[in-house]
Amino acid sequence: MPNTMKAVRIHGYGDSSVLVYEDAPLPQIGPDEVLIKITACAINPIDWKVRQGHGKERMPITFPFILGWDVSGTIAAIGSLVSHYNPGDKVFTRPNSSRNGGYAEYIAVRASEITAAPANISLPHLAGIPLAGQTAWAGLFEQGKLRRDQSVLIHGGSGGVGTFALQFAHHMGAHVITTTSAKNKDLVLSLGADEVIDYQAEDFSKKLKDIDLVFDTIGGDTQKRSWGIIKKGGTLVSTVGADEKAAAEYGITSKSFMVDSNGARLQQIAALADQGKLKVIVEKEFPLSEARAAHDLSEKGRAAGKIILLM
Numbered sequence: 001m002p003n004t005m006k007a008v009r010i011h012g013y014g015d016s017s018v019l020v021y022e023d024a025p026l027p028q029i030g031p032d033e034v035l036i037k038i039t040a041c042a043i044n045p046i047d048w049k050v051r052q053g054h055g056k057e058r059m060p061i062t063f064p065f066i067l068g069w070d071v072s073g074t075i076a077a078i079g080s081l082v083s084h085y086n087p088g089d090k091v092f093t094r095p096n097s098s099r100n101g102g103y104a105e106y107i108a109v110r111a112s113e114i115t116a117a118p119a120n121i122s123l124p125h126l127a128g129i130p131l132a133g134q135t136a137w138a139g140l141f142e143q144g145k146l147r148r149d150q151s152v153l154i155h156g157g158s159g160g161v162g163t164f165a166l167q168f169a170h171h172m173g174a175h176v177i178t179t180t181s182a183k184n185k186d187l188v189l190s191l192g193a194d195e196v197i198d199y200q201a202e203d204f205s206k207k208l209k210d211i212d213l214v215f216d217t218i219g220g221d222t223q224k225r226s227w228g229i230i231k232k233g234g235t236l237v238s239t240v241g242a243d244e245k246a247a248a249e250y251g252i253t254s255k256s257f258m259v260d261s262n263g264a265r266l267q268q269i270a271a272l273a274d275q276g277k278l279k280v281i282v283e284k285e286f287p288l289s290e291a292r293a294a295h296d297l298s299e300k301g302r303a304a305g306k307i308i309l310l311m
């Protein structure tokens with residue numbers, strides 16, 4: 001094993017220029033941990049929000065810090081207490097966000113945080129699943145309690161979270177409506193949308209009513225216009241915070257949540273992939289050394305699916 005590895009680290013908060021491609025120490029593993037040789041790490045909006053310093057009171061970090069919480073790769077070494085995995089196993093994980101992340105050649109994670117790679121999805125694309133996929137799953141089924149006889153409106157169906165939410169809701173058998181722009185219409189239809197509303201051309205709030213569940217990955221005015229189309233007693237689940245006062249006025253349950261890392265949930269998602277029922281949509285892949293460009297692209301908020309760094 002080398003003593004150092006290539007990584008992209010931040011030494012302070014700021015714009016994408018604080019991302020520095022450089023040598024960093026190889027992570028050391030504890031007895032219950034594994035060292036993963038990373039194949040790919042997906043970008044999520046939380047990465048550049050943390051980089052900018054948002055939520056630094058809630059999630060303090062020590063500089064220099066490695067971002068990235070969506071990892072796939074191969075186990076390079078195991079701790080003395082690890083029994084279920086061996087060097088050479090292909091795995092994916094949403095590692096604990098308080099520790100150094102996946103913009104690097106290697107990462108140390110607890111064995112309880114990793115899941116065996118399913119068939120049917122390449123290792124580089126698998127990195128797109130853990131954070132965004134678990135957010136979609138938790139939002140629809142754990143928070144939103146979506147059932148097969150219900151209607152769901154997914155705002156931002158072409159995004160990292162939305163592309164998974166569409167597939168999960170479709171496989172569950174719900175009636176799936178989504179908002180996106182015209183360029184992504186064919187994509188969202190291919191992922192299981194039954195109805196597509198081009199948010200740039202039409203006002204969804206004038207077309208829809210009595211929706212059981214709105215899954216909101218956009219917020220702001222989109223959320224404001226959503227309350228009136230949800231049936232009384234229905235639910236709005238948001239990944240970006242929900243206006244509880246508005247929800248109470250309309251007689252709607254609102255839920256805002258931060259996804260946790262849950263191996264059992266990731267296993268259920270992996271089972272769908274094993275059955276060939278899950279696609280990872282990738283907007284663009286970048287080499288690790290181009291992490292700045294990858295952040296700039298993500299920050300524009302127009303990516304279809306995931307942006308992935310390759311080691």
Ligand SMILES: NC(=O)c1ccc[n+]([C@@H]2O[C@H](COP(=O)([O-])OP(=O)(O)OC[C@H]3O[C@@H](n4cnc5c(N)ncnc54)[C@H](OP(=O)(O)O)[C@@H]3O)[C@@H](O)[C@H]2O)c1
Binds near residue numbers: 159217
């Ligand atoms: N709470 C949590 O645990 C959690 C977890 C994951 C993500 N999040 C948050 O959830 C949000 C979404 O994450 P993400 O990874 O899905 O983001 P993303 O991949 O960057 O989303 C980009 C997508 O949003 C679509 N979009 C932009 N404006 C839209 C609008 N007004 N109406 C409908 N679609 C619109 C874009 O489609 P067009 O190009 O067609 O506009 C694009 O495909 C982020 O704020 C993220 O931080 C929270």
